Amino acid sequence: METPEQEIAARRGWMGLLARAPAQRLAALLESAELPGFDWLRVPETGGVMVRGRMGGTGAPFNLGEMTVTRCALRLASGEVGHAHVQGRNRAHAERAALVDALMQGARADEMQSSVLAPLAAEEAARREGRAAKAAATKVDFFTMVRGE
Amino acid sequence: MYVAVKGGERAIDAAHEWLAEERRGDATVPELTVPQIREQMALAVNRVMAEGSLYDPDLAALAIKQARGDLIEAIFLIRAYRTTLPRLGHSAPVETTAMRCDRRISATFKDVPGGQVLGPTFDYTHRLLDFALEAEGEAPRARTSEPRREPTPRVTEFLNKDGLIQDEPRSDGTPPDMTREPMEYPAGRPLRLQALTRGDEGFVLGMAYSTQRGYGRNHPFVGELRIGAVEVEMEVPELGFSVCIGELTLTECETVNQFAGSKTEPAQFTRGYGLVFGQTERKAISMALVDRALRWEELGEEYLGAPAQDEEFVLAHSDNIQGTGFLEHIKLPHYVDFQSELELVRKMRAEAMGMASVKEAAE
Numbered sequence: 483m484e485t486p487e488q489e490i491a492a493r494r495g496w497m498g499l500l501a502r503a504p505a506q507r508l509a510a511l512l513e514s515a516e517l518p519g520f521d522w523l524r525v526p527e528t529g530g531v532m533v534r535g536r537m538g539g540t541g542a543p544f545n546l547g548e549m550t551v552t553r554c555a556l557r558l559a560s561g562e563v564g565h566a567h568v569q570g571r572n573r574a575h576a577e578r579a580a581l582v583d584a585l586m587q588g589a590r591a592d593e594m595q596s597s598v599l600a601p602l603a604a605e606e607a608a609r610r611e612g613r614a615a616k617a618a619a620t621k622v623d624f625f626t627m628v629r630g631e
Numbered sequence: 632m633y634v635a636v637k638g639g640e641r642a643i644d645a646a647h648e649w650l651a652e653e654r655r656g657d658a659t660v661p662e663l664t665v666p667q668i669r670e671q672m673a674l675a676v677n678r679v680m681a682e683g684s685l686y687d688p689d690l691a692a693l694a695i696k697q698a699r700g701d702l703i704e705a706i707f708l709i710r711a712y713r714t715t716l717p718r719l720g721h722s723a724p725v726e727t728t729a730m731r732c733d734r735r736i737s738a739t740f741k742d743v744p745g746g747q748v749l750g751p752t753f754d755y756t757h758r759l760l761d762f763a764l765e766a767e768g769e770a771p772r773a774r775t776s777e778p779r780r781e782p783t784p785r786v787t788e789f790l791n792k793d794g795l796i797q798d799e800p801r802s803d804g805t806p807p808d809m810t811r812e813p814m815e816y817p818a819g820r821p822l823r824l825q826a827l828t829r830g831d832e833g834f835v836l837g838m839a840y841s842t843q844r845g846y847g848r849n850h851p852f853v854g855e856l857r858i859g860a861v862e863v864e865m866e867v868p869e870l871g872f873s874v875c876i877g878e879l880t881l882t883e884c885e886t887v888n889q890f891a892g893s894k895t896e897p898a899q900f901t902r903g904y905g906l907v908f909g910q911t912e913r914k915a916i917s918m919a920l921v922d923r924a925l926r927w928e929e930l931g932e933e934y935l936g937a938p939a940q941d942e943e944f945v946l947a948h949s950d951n952i953q954g955t956g957f958l959e960h961i962k963l964p965h966y967v968d969f970q971s972e973l974e975l976v977r978k979m980r981a982e983a984m985g986m987a988s989v990k991e992a993a994e
Contacts, residue, residue, distance in 0.1 A: 497875070541802070545821070569875070620734075
């Protein structure tokens with residue numbers, strides 16, 4: 483049995499993954515899944531979120547600028563409530579993310595985990611690893627020229 | 632005096648039709664797509680996002696296409712769109728210490744932990760035109776090496792441990808927001824940073840360069856420059872916890888500048904800070920230099936009358952949309968204003984001539 487803290491941590495994990503996922507890829511992964519009906523609690527809405535930074539990287543906050551975000555909330559017939567806040571202006575992306583969030587709280591969690599979240603996590607890790615590997619190749623290896631030997 | 636208030640519509644419609652045709656250019660040349668601009672004009676897209684103050688690469692690419700590559704016009708389009716968006720909230724401050732760096736260099740320490748990582752830079756290119764780009768070729772592929780997985784430590788933290796640089800004490804207050812309340816002076820550092828990060832790159836560069844040339848010199852070293860991805864988290868009240876809502880590429884520059892100190896406080900390096908949307912390092916370095924110059928009062932320095940030290944001068948002129956709006960409006964019809972000036976000058980001339988003729992008659 484998971485503690486409430488573990489449940490929140492797991493949910494934060496999949497919600498973030500869904501928010502960062504390429505919208506088309508999430509759509510493709512859900513194509514063959516049978517998705518349940520739902521009622522909107524909040525229809526998809528695109529807005530701006532003011533992103534903050536810290537002075538000197540570590541100090542007091544300041545406003546850096548906004549980013550586009552689309553949010554929505556829905557309830558399945560079985561009662562689970564799914565939320566989404568996803569980067570960008572794609573309403574279908576937000577809807578799919580909220581559906582997966584709701585399904586992850588019910589009997590279809592294992593199915594969603596293996597058919598949607600696991601591939602998204604693996605692909606994100608590969609994208610990040612790919613950039614880190616290119617960055618690593620541009621790391622300078624200093625050597626000192628020794629004179630007079 | 633009669634002023635025509637109607638009659639422009641047909642001419643305006645025709646002008647906009649022609650604009651659309653000119654935007655498309657030679658129809659035998661393939662049309663640019665928005666994804667092509669987003670992927671292949673990425674640094675223009677980054678500039679439009681930074682100065683438009685809205686992170687959305689697809690929108691910025693669309694704005695560049697619509698503006699025919701006029702970046703200030705594109706920024707204008709983004710700013711106008713931004714005002715139509717409901718504000719959903721604010722993020723937690725992004726943690727740039729956890730940035731997954733594409734590039735990370737330090738001009739102060741050669742052997743800095745995490746290393747000097749050049750990333751996809753124009754530095755060390757020869758700035759010779761590459762005519763190979765005229766032809767279509769295979770997509771190039773970068774080489775790879777064993778990736779680093781641990782976070783990259785901050786250079787200023789090393790100095791901070793020994794007390795050699797001014798601390799940046801962490802706090803969590805609500806910063807003022809220039810998009811919500813009108814600017815007032817003195818603005819203070821959080822508002823200055825907000826204005827500088829969305830300020831015109833050319834203007835901020837010019838101000839920074841003026842400090843290097845002696846107008847408020849502050850002896851900067853680039854302690855660290857990093858470019859990479861950070862996650863953005865936001866508290867969602869319905870959930871009662873914060874979630875990651877996306878990921879941004881940012882450029883961060885920390886400068887290490889000459890000392891402050893007094894009889895009671897030992898000498899310490901001081902800091903300038905730049906943080907900008909996208910891969911925008913010229914802007915981030917410029918921002919850090921101007922930030923440092925504007926901190927003269929808080930650091931107990933003298934006001935030398937340098938433009939880059941004058942907060943109101945810098946902030947009131949750094950916004951290219953305000954600037955271009957006021958500048959370009961003077962080309963729009965001012966017939967009534969000008970008529971009154973014309974009448975005034977005629978009257979003054981008539982009076983002067985009348986006086987001259989009276990004087991002549993008297994002689």
